[in-house]
Amino acid sequence: MSRNWAGTYEYTAPRIVAASTVDEVRSAVAAAVASGGRVHALGTRHSFTDLPDTNGTLIDLAGLEGGLALDEEARTVTVAAGTRYGVLALWLEERGWALHNLGSLPHISVGGATATGTHGSGDGNGVLSTAVAAFRYVGADGEVHDVRRGDPDFAALVVGLGAFGIVVSLTLDLQPSFRVRQDIYRGLQWDALLDRFDEVTGAGYSVSVFTRWEDDEVGHVWVKTRLDTDDDPVPDDLAGSVRDQVVGEALTPVLDTNVTEQGGVPGPWLLRLPHFRLEAQPSYGDEIQTEYFVPREQGPEALRAVKALAASVQPYLLVTELRTAAADELWLSGAYQRDFLAIHFTWMRDAEGVGSVIPLIEAALEPFGARPHWGKFHGFRAAEMERVHPRLADARAVYERLDPDGCFTNAHLERVGVRAPRG
Missing domain, CATH: 3.30.70.2520 (Alpha-Beta Plaits)
Incomplete structure (x- = not known):
């Protein structure tokens, strides 16, 4: 039995596979696709709904940590998607660097938080996802793909809800420590x-x-x-x-x-x-x-x-x-x-x-x-989401193009209109 961190949602996926390397993620995705099943990423379990659930294989990314690489000239850091913000922040502070903001919980993973548009606070501060300069994901083909700020699909994929693949690392903007x-x-x-x-x-x-x-x-x-x-x-x-x-x-x-x-x-x-x-x-x-x-x-x-x-x-x-x-x-x-x-x-x-x-x-x-909030409990369905998210249909089209067979869709994504309905 596996639940979210608060104990208020129990995952129904018949299989949960832990992955601590990119190759293990690729293998898990390939195995799920080969069997005709669906697959989805599971982070630090801070969602309150079935958003990260699936009727196929959940890939637990909690062990996909570290991989830290600092580029002081570009003022960026690259980090594995399962790394918690608090761990990343400690590493950055030791080297004199900072992120522009943090959420109320430092326990959340970088991959999960950015994929759901999680935020801190401040009139002048963007949500945590706005720090993403680039990221790498494993697609339905089992291959690793790189996306950078300025690429055609970037704005659709940063807050991507796991709807198109498994994000395995991210590059984030930095500023000097304060x-x-x-x-x-x-x-x-x-x-x-x-x-x-x-x-x-x-x-x-x-x-x-x-x-x-x-x-x-x-x-x-x-x-x-x-x-x-x-x-x-x-x-x-x-x-x-x-x-x-x-x-x-x-x-x-x-x-x-x-x-x-x-x-x-x-x-x-x-x-x-x-x-x-x-x-x-x-x-x-x-x-x-x-x-x-x-x-x-x-x-x-x-x-x-x-x-x-x-x-x-x-x-x-x-x-x-x-x-x-x-x-x-x-x-x-x-x-x-x-x-x-x-x-x-x-x-x-x-x-x-x-x-x-x-x-x-x-x-x-x-x-x-x-x-x-995509990761919190709510009653919205596709029609209501279409009304408040003007680019929802455009984002859905990108996800369907990248994952035409629906490997990364699930009941929640279809219910809220992020992926097209399937039988």
């Missing part, structure tokens, strides 16, 4: 957030707002400030909320031992940009997650729409996190051609209860063209 402090602001009121939305989301290099949709007070704001010097000042007030002067108090007691250091203590980028420490449990565990991306300029109106559902949402909710990211040109990115506000729900493990409230949230966000 330092960050993380401050918590308490007491933000809803009126202040909605009226001064841009001020709040733009208060730092990376900003997260945590809420449980209470009547008046929003909750906590986590502001991660990029520093020129360790003694750079930060304001004590943010839209009426007050900076916490106590070091180390986390959002909730259950998270107290696994979050990165707060209280304004300066530190390297890799120990401040994620919310959770690599050596600790990510998030709460035993949970369900949902996330939607709406245009950032419509953020206040979208928040009002969800807040009206507070009484329905709260019984199943652990916490909601609000983050932003900058627009990009990757066809299936949640930020394709629009800056976004991400509205993320971490739910209790109550599939029936969460399932009852998801349609309400999606209906409330429909006027804003909300796009769901």
Whole structure:
């Protein structure tokens, strides 16, 4: 029995094959194709749906790690797809380099996170996939293919959901290492957030707002400030909320031992940009997650729409996190051609209860063209995806051309319109 990291989804694939080298990936793909079966990549198991599942062979890439090669002149690093971001970040920091951003969990793999458009936060920061300069994948022919920024299919394939092959390595853009402090602001009121939305989301290099949709007070704001010097000042007030002067108090007691250091203590980028420490449990565990991306300029109106559902949402909710990211040109990115506000729900493990409230949230966000996170639980089908992803049909055509026999398709990809339906 194999489950996702939170224990809330059980994979149904009849075969799971571990691969720690590119040749092992090629062999596994060739064997699956030769038998007429389907095949799909499995990363660090941070999806909450059947997106990475298959009725054929799952290739577990958790052991496809390392392969690190730094090109200081090009300011890039090449890394095996199964490598976790936290491991890569430690390696880069030792050599004086950094990525532009990290997700809240450093436990996720580079291949899986970029393939699903996973993101960090910051008005000016692109999703993690925007750092991809090139990648290598094993196709249905069992051969290794290289794709680079500027190639005709690049924008369709970076956020590719495993729909065309098995990505085995990626080349990522770098910048010199930098330092960050993380401050918590308490007491933000809803009126202040909605009226001064841009001020709040733009208060730092990376900003997260945590809420449980209470009547008046929003909750906590986590502001991660990029520093020129360790003694750079930060304001004590943010839209009426007050900076916490106590070091180390986390959002909730259950998270107290696994979050990165707060209280304004300066530190390297890799120990401040994620919310959770690599050596600790990510998030709460035993949970369900949902996330939607709406245009950032419509953020206040979208928040009002969800807040009206507070009484329905709260019984199943652990916490909601609000983050932003900058627009990009990757066809299936949640930020394709629009800056976004991400509205993320971490739910209790109550599939029936969460399932009852998801349609309400999606209906409330429909006027804003909300796009769901590909790896989170949602209710979208092909028609809804076509409506919110303007290049979905174009991406599907690329995947069908590269994999005409449907070796890498699965029920989920067909359900959401990423691959053409098959019998």
